[in-house]
Amino acid sequence: MGKELKQNAQGVTDFDWNAYENGAVNTAMSKEDLQKAYDQTLNQINTNDVVLGTVISMNKREVVVNIGYKSDGIVSMNEFRYNPELKIGDKVEVYIESQEDKKGQLILSHKKARSTRSWDRVNEALDKDEVIKGFVKCRTKGGMIVDVFGIEAFLPGSQIDVKPIRDYDIFVGKTMEFKVVKINHEFKNVVVSHKALIEAELEQQKKEIISKLEKGQILEGTVKNITSYGVFIDLGGVDGLIHITDLSWGRISHPEEILQLDQKLNVVILDFDDEKKRIALGLKQLTPHPWEALNTNLKIGDKVQGKVVVVADYGAFVEIAPGVEGLIHVSEMSWSQHLRSAQDFVKVGDTVEAVILTLDRDERKMSLGIKQLKEDPWLNIEAKYTIGSKHTAKVRNFTNFGVFVELEEGVDGLIHISDLSWTKKIKHPSEFTTLGAEIEIVVLEIDKENRRLSLGHKQLEENPWDTYETIFTVDSIHEGTIIEMMDKGAVVSLEYGIEGFATPKHLVKEDNSQAKLDDKLQFKVIEFNKEAKRIILSHSRIFEDAQKLAANEQTTEKKAKKSTKKEEIPAMEKTTLGDIEGLAALKDELTKSEAKSAEKKAAKKAKSESAE
Numbered sequence: 001m002g003k004e005l006k007q008n009a010q011g012v013t014d015f016d017w018n019a020y021e022n023g024a025v026n027t028a029m030s031k032e033d034l035q036k037a038y039d040q041t042l043n044q045i046n047t048n049d050v051v052l053g054t055v056i057s058m059n060k061r062e063v064v065v066n067i068g069y070k071s072d073g074i075v076s077m078n079e080f081r082y083n084p085e086l087k088i089g090d091k092v093e094v095y096i097e098s099q100e101d102k103k104g105q106l107i108l109s110h111k112k113a114r115s116t117r118s119w120d121r122v123n124e125a126l127d128k129d130e131v132i133k134g135f136v137k138c139r140t141k142g143g144m145i146v147d148v149f150g151i152e153a154f155l156p157g158s159q160i161d162v163k164p165i166r167d168y169d170i171f172v173g174k175t176m177e178f179k180v181v182k183i184n185h186e187f188k189n190v191v192v193s194h195k196a197l198i199e200a201e202l203e204q205q206k207k208e209i210i211s212k213l214e215k216g217q218i219l220e221g222t223v224k225n226i227t228s229y230g231v232f233i234d235l236g237g238v239d240g241l242i243h244i245t246d247l248s249w250g251r252i253s254h255p256e257e258i259l260q261l262d263q264k265l266n267v268v269i270l271d272f273d274d275e276k277k278r279i280a281l282g283l284k285q286l287t288p289h290p291w292e293a294l295n296t297n298l299k300i301g302d303k304v305q306g307k308v309v310v311v312a313d314y315g316a317f318v319e320i321a322p323g324v325e326g327l328i329h330v331s332e333m334s335w336s337q338h339l340r341s342a343q344d345f346v347k348v349g350d351t352v353e354a355v356i357l358t359l360d361r362d363e364r365k366m367s368l369g370i371k372q373l374k375e376d377p378w379l380n381i382e383a384k385y386t387i388g389s390k391h392t393a394k395v396r397n398f399t400n401f402g403v404f405v406e407l408e409e410g411v412d413g414l415i416h417i418s419d420l421s422w423t424k425k426i427k428h429p430s431e432f433t434t435l436g437a438e439i440e441i442v443v444l445e446i447d448k449e450n451r452r453l454s455l456g457h458k459q460l461e462e463n464p465w466d467t468y469e470t471i472f473t474v475d476s477i478h479e480g481t482i483i484e485m486m487d488k489g490a491v492v493s494l495e496y497g498i499e500g501f502a503t504p505k506h507l508v509k510e511d512n513s514q515a516k517l518d519d520k521l522q523f524k525v526i527e528f529n530k531e532a533k534r535i536i537l538s539h540s541r542i543f544e545d546a547q548k549l550a551a552n553e554q555t556t557e558k559k560a561k562k563s564t565k566k567e568e569i570p571a572m573e574k575t576t577l578g579d580i581e582g583l584a585a586l587k588d589e590l591t592k593s594e595a596k597s598a599e600k601k602a603a604k605k606a607k608s609e610s611a612e
Contacts, residue, residue, distance in 0.1 A: 047096055050113045055090045065094055065108055073108030080110065082135030082147045084175055093117070114150035121149045122190055126180040134178050134192060136171045144171060146178065151190055153180075159193035162202060163224050163234065166261070205237035213279065215269055218286070223263045231255045233267055233281055240279035242267060249284050249323025251309040290323030291364045300356050304368070308350045313341045318352060318368060325366070328354055332369035335377055335410025337451065345370070377410045378451055385411070385443050385453065390460065395437045403429040405439060405455065413453030415441060422458045422465065422533070423498050425491075465530045468498060472525050472535055477542060480523045482507075482515060490515065492523060492537055499535075500525075506538035515539060 053065035056072065063075045063086070073094060080086045095112035125132050134148040136155070143156040155178070157165060165171075182191040221233035221240065230243040244255055252258060259265070267281040298304070306320035315329040333345045346352060354368035377384075385391065385407065393405035393413065402416045420432050433439055445454035472478065472494070480500065484491040489503040502523065507515040515521060524545070527536035 047098060049096050050093055050116050051096065052091055053094050053108070055086065055088050055092060057088060058086070063092075063110075065092060065110075067094065067096075067106075067108070069099075069106055071100065071106045073106040075108050075110045082175060083133065111150055118149035118151045119188075122151060122153075122180055122183065126183055129179065131177050131179060131197060132192075133175055136174050136176060138172060139168050144168060146176075146192055148178065148180075148190065148192060151188075153178075153190035153192045155192050155194065159191075159195045162195055162198060202237040209236055209238045213269060213272060215271060217269045218266055219269065220264060221267050221281075223259055223261050223265070226255050226259065226261060228254060231259055233265075235267075235279075238279065240267065240269070240281040242281045242283050246270065246280075246282040246284055249287070249290050250319060251317075251325070284323075289364075290321055291361065294321065294324055294361070298356070298359065300359055302356050303353060303373075304356060305351065305353050308346050308348055308352060311342050311346060311348055313343070316342045316346050318354060320366075326354070326356070326368040327366070328352075328368045328370055332357065332367070332371055335371050335374070336406065337410070337412050371410075377408060378448060381411070381448055381453075382446060385446065387443050387446065389443050391441055391443070392438050393441050393455070395433050395435055395439055398429045398435070400428065403433065403439075405441065407441075407453070411453070412451075413441070413443075413455040415439075415455045415457055419444070419456035419458055422461065422463055425499060464496070464498075465533060468496070468535075469528065469530050471496070472498070472500075472528050474525055474528060477522055477524050479520065480537065481520045482517050485517050490517075494523075494535070500537040501535070502537045502539065506540050508540045510540075510543045 051067050053067040053073065055063055056066045057064040058077070061077050063077055063080060065073045065075055067073060073096075075092075075094060080092075086092075092110055093113040094108040094110050095116060096107070097109055097112070098107040100106060121132075124130070132148060134146040134153065134155075137145045137147050137152070139145075140154070143154055143158075144160070146153045146155045157168065159181070160168075160171065176194055177197055178192040178194050179196045180190060181193045181196060183189070219235050221235045223231055224234040224239060225232040228244075230241050231247065233240050233242060242255075244252065247255055248258055265283065266286060267283055268285050269279060270282045270285065271280040272278060304320045304326070306318040306326070308316050309319045309325065310317040313330070315327050315332075317325045317327055319325050328342075328346075330340060330342045330345075333342065334340070352370065353373065354370050355372040356366060357369045357372070358365070358367040360366070391407055393407045395403055396406050396412070397404040400417075402414050403420070404412060404414055406412050415429075417426055417429055420426055420429065424432070426432050439457060440460055441455040441457055442459040443453060444456045444459070447453070478494055480492040480494045482490045483493045483499075489501055490507055492500045492502055494500055500523065504514070506526075509515060509521075521539045522542055523537035523539050524541045525535060526538050526541060527534070529535075
């Protein structure tokens, strides 16, 4: 400092340097001139200026910066967190907050200096595609917050590296190199990328690798990402995909079962597009196909054991060896003819035993069966279910024409709706029984070729119509209740639980009113058909027949009187007792003849009306 002052004071010819060195203060140079000469040795600084300084010392808490002023400035080490490589001698920008505080200390701020010029620096870095340094401050949704020139910039997770990042926290507190990729001037948002720095280098590597790719080529790669449909492999700058079906000869539900992230492995190139942007890789192709190693002695009819790997409605796939599967169709799971799903018999993970039904080594296909492990129940069906034998069955299904029942697994039969009851009029089988219910049956017919049994339920009892035939004779009269009204007539409930039918014209009462539902009336049987199980009734016929009978009787009496007058003996002749008795007998014969004739006409008319 003394030398600099001496050099600057050379123009002062009368300055006594010897006196000054001996401590003398008397000089011809004024104090103001001396101060001015001293000030000329220092940099001229102003508050709020941004100047360049040099780090002259530093510790864990502070950094001392010399900006060529009469005193050095101190900056907190926290302001240099983004640059952990800071060292003595580095040039740094500082903002002059105050030339001196109460203690005469120069107040500087590196953070404010960066902030003052940060926006210009960021824009400049974007325009020049410049590589800059930034400090990763913390995580945020979708990425990281990076301190760049004092500005908080956003680093998306996808821009951290060329491969997916699983743990963002390992980057917090690190200083990394970035490129500015986007600036939103309206909202002062800055987006940076670290991935962009390494993509250019990888692109060159990628071109070299792709140019050498060939189908069938075996390369070493690293597991980069695992998805449900496959695994992405890094081949050293270019990615390829191993589809889940090309990972193993056996079935797997997720690639994680056999591979893990960052695992190194050999893969074979299966295919790629013309531009070689999509590369299909294989892993299982590096090992022989399991069918080639399948036991050569295995044949149709042999029993095998395996694990159920897939279950669908139509059947189940069973793996009898890794990569060797056979299909058990649902029809081969049970002798039962019911339409069922394979899920009713097996589930994934089950170990099952089966019989080989078909085996095609060239096509690598095999079909299996489970039901073949049991004897076919239809082989000896006649012995177990003889015609006329009685059994208990379970109701499995309804149709409009009957009920399907199961006597045992694989043995089904049909009860026709007409064989459910002797007396009840059943419109649909569901009126008679319910699904899953047990029902007593009698075997009526056996069709072994078509695996069908004709069954009956009403045959468990004697046919009551044989008895009804003697009770409900034609012209017999019975009390009945109308239980159902229809356009064509009414259903009438009779004694013994039997039902009859009456047409509308036979439901007219004597007062000409029409019978109604729930009316209890007398009915005459006008037709009985045992084969058709049909009884035709009439209420109106009761009083109609009585009226006709009365009319016939009156006609007969008139005819008898007229005949008697014609055969009278003249008054002059004497009538004997024998003559009188003969006339009486003749009258009786005539009366009987006319009555029989009237009955025949009435019966003929009734039959005619019944037919109508």
